Amino acid sequence: MKTAPLAPGFGNGGVSYWYRALGRPDAWEPLPGSRTADVCVVGAGYTGLWTAYYLKRARPDLRVVVLEKEFAGFGASGRNGGWAVGEIAGSRERYAARHGRPAAVALQRAMFASVDEIMRVAAVEGIDADITKGGVLTVARNSAQQGRLAALVEESRDWGWGEDDLVLLGSGERLRVEGATGAVWSPHCARVQPAALVQGLARVVRALGVEIYERTPVTELRPRSGNVPAAAVTPFGEVAAEHVIRATEGFTATLPGHRRDWLPMNSSMIVTTPLPAEVWKRIGWEGRELLGDMAHYYMYAQRTADDRIAFGGRGKPYRYGSRVDDAGRTDRATVDALWETLTGMFPAARDAAVEHAWSGVLGVPRDWCSTAVVDHRTGLGHAGGYTGHGVAASNLAGRTLRDLVLREDTELTALPWVGWRVRRWEPEPLRWLGVQAMYRLYRVADAREGRKGATSRLARVADMITGH
16 A cells, blocks of 8 residues: 655644634533523534524524534534535435335435525525535446446436436546546536535524534433423533424434434545646646545545645444544544545646545434434434435435424425434444445455456445445
């Protein structure tokens, strides 16, 4: 494995490079004591803030309180790859099996629309998050991946994706990736600076009158009991509310009673030093597309607004016992592995160095399908389990939770992820062994495909192990 060159002042963790570029915010005051609200949201990431935003826009008189353990955007919302991608947050086949094919297609179209909705709100509210809708490019780099790419297009056409939704390209079109045999491009994706988006959204909801209390860990989510309302319990008091919404995504496993609900999947990123114009001339990437590939152990990348490559992958995907490395620090082996993949795809970037590395967690349900739920009987609700599509999916979740809380029957509340329930993950050591086996098989499958050019059966075994 190649050793990644580290830039002077290399940063590791500290939440993410996005906050290094933006400036890490000072945490606001914690909850000053018990109080009541109409809606209490637990978690000040994208899901929680979008929910608060749409509730206050719909009903300005509502009292909305948001509780956050660290600061707004501390979790995946401030660490992700900057993909506002309109891909369905779950399995369209599974949604269709329960609710019918038209319902699954409606969810997909709602996800497409969410990309434009994020851009609309950012423009209206003055949120500068380096948003560029350049679409998403997915490349194949061997014959096995090329076969899956062709199958992806065929399946997408069967589900109603037309030429306006997905276009098959030859190698080297739009972006020059070493060894690429072909690619597909979809317009339904926008690049964002994640921390700028979440901090801008926090500023907007505060201005709308939402109370955000940071440095306030929630120790219990208590359902409604008789005349006693639902509540979020903290060391500083409790917030009693008609509805308490859990918006904790990859940190859900840290809440008592929720350790096995969603698996906290770890993902890691590096960002290079700025690349000079002559390097970009060799690479291309003029459209600022987001980039992914057809490998099983896949990568994701963007060209940042300040002309760096931000590049991500799984690293160490899961920590025993659903532990969360919330400081974002990344081990050296993962940094080197990401650098090797980056420079393998872009040899022209080899003279750059790694400026920063970080990690974060995303929430993965047992069936890999996302959900939005409000139980009016208990007063509790939640959304998440986005499996890596959370930038756009959280926006759709926020609008859906708004309608569910307000008891409005809309096109959003009819979507198949509403009320979706799935069994919990297995206890340890079974879930650790399952995840480790899955990603080990994916890595071996990718290596074999690179040599033999045929899709490896090992990847199908890995899918069966964890229900992916």
